[in-house]
Amino acid sequence: MKIKTLFFGITTDLIGTSTLEINVDEKTTVAGFKTILKDEFHQLENINSYAIAVNEEYANDDVILKLGDIVAVIPPVSGG
Template identity: 35%
Template sequence: MSIMVLFFSFAADRMNARQKLYDLDGTMTVKEFFEKFLVKPLGDPFDAWLFSVNQEWVDGDALLHDGDEVAVVPPVSGG
């Protein structure tokens, strides 16, 4: 199964890409995907990021399916 992952803000800088296609061996959650593919290049723990799947905000327990679009968004703060 394949998913497209979109990276926003400094996540794109850390990944050296705005988007990447990932081939997964089977079903996994967003958190399992993060821990397998993203934790090292992004350099921050799972809880430091926001995720959406197919343009809906999700938590780490959301299951990924073939063709899903996952967005990885760093938290934003402002004043």
């Protein structure tokens, strides 16, 4: 199934786009999704330090993705 994926901040620069559709198997968890991203986009080697939101809510690694979900990859924010 295809999962719409939104990239924010530096991840947009690393991937070269702000939106992609990523193919995943049914019952893929957020942890599995991170692995897919890291394998496909080596630039995201620090993916475990990024926040992941599913349908506009922060998600932990054991959340199972469903058809129609929108996943956002949010890098750590710094500033003052």
